[in-house]
Structure formats: C-alpha cells, structure tokens
Amino acid sequence: MKEQSNIPTTKVERAGRFVTTGLKVGTNYIKHYTRKLMDPSINKDALHEDNAADIYDTLSSLKGSALKVAQMLSMDKGMLPKAYSDKFAMSQYSAPPLSGPLVINTFMKTLGQSPTQLYDKFELKAANAASIGQVHKAWKWGNPLAVKIQYPGVANSVKSDLRLVKPFAIRIVGMNEVDMDKYFDEIESKLLEETDYKLELQRSVELSGQCAHIPNLVFPGYYPALSSDRIITMDWLEGQHLKEFLLQNPSQEARNKIGQALWDFYQFQVHQLRKVHADPHPGNFLMREDGTVGIFDFGCVKEIPEHFYVNYFKLVDKEILKDEVQRREIYTNLEMIHPTDTEKEITFFSGLFQQMIDLLTLPFTQERFDFGNEAYFREIYDYMDYLYGLKEIKESKVARGSRHSLYINRTYFGLYSILSDLKADIITGPHRIADLMAEQTPATVY
Template sequence: MKSQNNIPATKVERATRFVTTGIKVGGNYIKHYAKKAINPDLSRDELHESNAADIYETLSELKGSALKVAQMMSMDRNLLPKAYSERFQMAQYSAPPLSGPLVIKTFTRYFGKAPQALFDTFAMDASNAASIGQVHQATKNGKKLAVKIQYPGVAQSVKSDLKMVKPFAVRLMNLNEKDVDKYMDEVETKLLEETDYQLELQRSQEISTACGHINGLVFPTYYPEFSSERVLTMDWLEGFHLDDFLKTNPSQEVRNKIGQALWDFYDFQVHILRKVHADPHPGNFLMRPDGTMGVIDFGCVKEIPENYYRNYFTLINPDNLKDPAICDKVFVNLEFLHEQDTPQERKFYSDLFITMIGLLGKPFHTQEFDFGDDAYFQSIYDYAEYLSNLKELRESKVARGSKDSLYINRTYYGLYSMLNQLKAVVRTSSPAWLWQPI
C-alpha cells in the first residue's frame, strides 16, 4: 500500500478535502439518476460503491477523528449499505500508512533522536495503519515490540473534523440531527482521550493488570521509557484479526473458548471495574489457534457512572421489564422519557424501548447463549431498521437516551457482533443483584 508523505493539517486544507469529496458525491448522484432515466430498474449498488470509495479515500488521507467515525459506523454491519460498511471497516487496521520521514520526525520531536537510535531494530514500513495511528515492529534487548505512532495533527483537528463529518453521518445513517448534537460532546471527549497516549499507557497498565486473571486473555507489557504523548511501545503479540482467524477454520471448541474470554473480559470490566474497553472492533483483538486471545489498544475507555450503571442493568431482569412503574422510573433516569412528553408519547416510546431492551437482553436471560443464532441477530437488525424509519423518532424534538448510553451501547453491539461472527456458545454470567426483585 502506498504511503503518505503528508497529512492535511490546517482547517482550511481539511475542509477543502471535504468540499471536494462532496462535489464528487454529488456528481455520482447525477450519473446515477442519468442512468436510471434509461434503466428504471437500476439499483443503487453502483452509486453506493462510488460514493463509499470517494468518501473513504478522503477520510483515509485525512486520518484522525474523521476516519475514526467511519470506523465506528462500520461496526454495525446492517446499519450502512454494504459498500460503505466494507470500505469503512478498512479503517480498523489497513489505512494508508505514513512515510518514513514523517515517522522519524515524530520520534525526533518527542525523543530527540530517530527510532533507529532508540531500538536495536526498527521496521520503517508500518505493520498496520488505522484511524489514529500506525504500528511498527521493533526489537530491544531480544524482545519483539510494537511501536504505535500517532499521525501528526490528529489531536488538534478533532473538533473541526467532527463538524465536517457530521453531515455525512447524519445522511448515511438516517439519524436525528438532535441526537447527533447531544452525543457529539461525548464523541469529542473520547476522541481527544484517544489522542493522549500517556493516558492510554496508564489505562492499558491498569486494566490489563486488573483483568490478568481472566482465562484465555493475553496482554502485552508496556514500556513507559519508549512512550510519550504520541508514541506508545508495548510487547508484540502474535495472533490473527477476526476475519483472518476465521479463514483458518477453527473448531467450535476454539471459537467457544475465545468467545468466553471475550464475554468474561467485558463482564468483569463493566460489573467490577465500572470502566470498559469501549472500542470492541476486530482490529483490537489477536486470536490464536489454541483458543487464547491478545487484547490491545485501550485508547477508548468509558468510565460508567454508578447511577447510570444501576438503571441501565435494572431492566436486564425481565421481571422488572414487565413492571410499568419500574420501567417508567428507569426510562426517565436514562433520559429515554422526558417531563414534557404527553401520556401518548410516554406510552409510545416506552413500548419501543421495552421491545428493544427485551431483544438486547436475551443473552442475559439464560445461563448459556448461542451467539451463532443468526435469526436472533436478524431480529435485532429488523427492529433497528424499523426504528430508523419511524417518523416520530426522526422528528423528535428531544434526543432520547443519556449521553452515557452511546459508548455502552457501542461496546455491547461490538461484543455481540464479534461473538456472532465467531458463532460462539458462551456462558453468560452476570452479577446476582440483577435478578433480585426491586
């Protein structure tokens, strides 16, 4: 893959790229409708392919938060047209890498010397490149290391990038603009945290140590002496990303082992630590033939407020979900319902959320759950599509749901999605208090 010698850094340069892309997308629509005039049966597949390619090309050159948002959208395989989802998934670990001179420039700025002077060996070609940074292989004193280097200008462009990418997200995902506005601060905060590699170093060490007892998980050792604001060094972990792992045709036993490790990892973080690795996409996990799995990248960590935690999980208990008084109280606390809602609106939205929570809570309702049940996931996708087409939700004058729900929901969606791809059967443990009557 061809490397980049520079990244547009100023607001004007980055805005110009967005405008140019918008013009290309507009041109694609004109071409599509001209063809459709000749062939009324023409599908939108070719249009989606062209738009997805043009948008991804721009985002991959800009990198940073714009590309990260594309990556986040790709996690829901049924939320976007297939062409967009497939293109945006590339942001997880195969964006165009930075050229050697930019890598050296970053090291010189933060360490006063080139990487070759810090390590015994340092591969100038990146092993993989994602939205915020890229990874290089190095060695030191016989140890194989992974050195993550952040792209220049990423931290400084978060706010302006989000403003520019917002119209794309609203249109592609058919979102309510009020919802996007409400959650934008949360996204901005998390993206800024992801650009702080010193914070990531601290969280990586804390969470990996706390989760070190969980069977099947492998965490790297981190090296503060070779890390800085924009560089993070850790052990090199072997393993396959999910798609490549599945190509090895692992046995059901191995799938279940990895699936169980994933479930236990998130279960412990959510219910014990109250902070969670909130970026559960396949690029952050390295799966192995023996059923173990390496966990990397703690850049995005969501700390869960106690009040939100209690309310969020109260309705996992189906008995509580059947109690209108409990549901009403919890929905108000979680900002699904608002004081200004009419009685008709309260019933309308309550019915929607009860159905949604009942669906998403199913894995908790049995001691063991088969995440390979595609019919279950299709029911979730169908209901999500139904909700996205509801005029009442699209035109609601208020956003529905606490800002804390954004990354918690994203975490569980990513977890469920990976478990489904693994076709894993998992023991779905949960804390005892969930099943106690209120």
C-alpha cells in the first residue's frame, strides 16, 4: 500500500479536503439523477460506491477523528449501505501508512532518540495502519515488540474534524442533526481520550491485569520507558485478524473457544469493573488456531455510571419489563422516552423499543447461544431497516437514548458481529459471569 509523506494538520488544510470531497459527492449525485432520468430502473448502488470511494479517500488521507468516525460506522451492520460499510471497514487495520521520515520525526520529538537508537532493530515499514495511529515491529532484548505511533496533528484536530465530518455522517446515516449533536459530544470526549497515549498505557496495564484470569485471553506486556504521549511500546503478539483467521477454515472448537473468551472478557468488564474496552472492531484482536485470542488497544474505554448500568441491565429481566410502570420508568431513565412525549408517542416508541430489546437481549436469557444462527441476525437487521424507514423515527424531534448508550451499544454490536462471523456457540447465561468473578485464576500474559 502506498505510504503518505504528509498529513494535513491545519484546520484550513483539513477543511479544504472536506470541501473538495463535498463537491465530488455533489457531482456524483448529479450523475446519478442524470442516469436515472434516462433509465428510471437504476438504483443507488453505483452512487453509493462512488461516494464511499471519494469519502474514504479523503478520510484515510486525513486520518484521526474523521477516519475514526468512518470506522465506527462500518461496525454497525445494517446502518450503512454495503458500499460504505465495506469501504470504511478498511480503516480498521489497512489505512494508508505514514512514510519513514514522519515516523522518525515523531520519535525525535517525543522520545529524543531515533528508533534505531532505542531498539535493536526497527522496521520502518508499518505492519498495519488504522485511524489514530499505525504499528511497527521492533526488537529489543531478543524479543519482538509492537510500536504504536500516533499520527501527527490527530490530538489537535479532534474538535474541528468532528464539525467537518458531521454533515457527511448525517447524510449517510439519515439521522436528524438533533440526534447527532447529542452523541457527537460523547464521541468527542472518547476521541480526545484515545489521543492521550499516556492514559491508554495506564488503562492497558490496568485492564489487562484485571482480566488476566479469563481463560484463553493473551495480553501484551507494556514498556513505559519506550513510550511517550504519542508512542506506545508493547510485546508483539502473534495471530491473525478475523478475516484472515476465517480464511484458514479454523475448527469449530477454536471458533467457540475464541468466542467464549471474548464474551467472558466483555461481560467481566461490564459487570465487575464497570468499565469496558469499547472498541471491539476486528483490528484489535489477534486469533490463533489453538483457540486463544490476543487483545490490545485500550485507547477507547467507556466508564459506566452506576445509574445507567442498573437501568440498562434491567432490560434483560423480562419479568421487570412486564410491569408497565417499571418499564416506563426504565425507559425514561435511559432517555428512550421523554417527559414531553404524548401518551401516543410513549406507546408507539415503547413498542418499538421492546421488540428490539427482546431481540438483542436473547443471548442473555439463554444458558447457551449459537451466534452462527443466521436467521437471528437477519431478523435483527430486517427490524433495524424497518426502524430506519419509519416516518416517526425520521421526524422525531428528540434523541432517544442516553449518551452513555452510544458506546455500550456499540460495544455489544461489535461483539455480536465478531461472534456472528465466528459462528461461535458459547455459554451466555448469568451463571457464567458469576463463575468468572469467583475463579480469579491467572491466565497467560506475555
């Protein structure tokens, strides 16, 4: 993949790229409607492909928050047209990397030494590149290391980038601006945290240590002396990303073991730690044939307020939700319905939400669940399509759902997506998390 020799860092440069892309997208729409006048049967597939390519080219060259939003959107299957989700998924681990001189410059500015001075060997060509940074392989003390380097200008451009990318997100997703305003504040706070590599290093050490007892998880060791505010050095983990792993036709046993490990990892964090690795895209996991999975990148961690946690997981309890008074109280606490709603609106939205909740919480209500059940996910995606098409949803004047639900929902959607791709058949009942919290048996930490 071609390397980038520079990244636009000023607000003017970055805004200029968005303006140019906006003009391209506008031209694509003109072409589409011109074709449609000549042939009314033409659908929007070609339009989506052209727009997805133009928008991704811009976002991948800008990197940072703009590209991160594309990555987030690509994880929500059913939200985007396939052309967008396929293209944006490239941001998970195969964005265009930075050139060698820019990498060396980052070391000199933040650690005062070049990579060759700090490590016994350092590969200038990136092993992979994503939205916020890229990873290089290095060696020291005879051990292979992964060196994560943040792109220039990322931390300083979060706020301005989100203002620029917002119109594209609104148009692609079809969501009202009032909805986007509410959640973009949450996105901004998380992205600012993701650019703080000192905070990420601290969280990486803390959370990997707390989860080390969970079977079949492997975490890297971290090296603070070889890290800075824009560089993190950790052990190199062997394994394959999900797509490559599945191409090897792994055994069902390995799929189940990895799926169980990921399920346990997330349930333990949510229910025991009240904080969670909230970036479950395939680029953050390395899978092995023996059924173990390497986990890294704790840049995005969502801390879960107690009030939100209590109400959110009451949604799993079908007996509680049978009580109309309690159900309305929970929905109100989670901001799914609002005090200003009419009785008609409350009835309408409560019914919609209840059906979606019944679908999404199904794995929690069974002792064991087969995520390879394609009919289950087809039903979810079909219902999501139905919701997005409803006039009442599109014209709603309020955002429905707490800002805290954004990253928690994203975490579970990401987890479900990976488990679906693995076709994992795993234990999901309430006794599983209780057993994990009781065992506390150390696992492998490299």
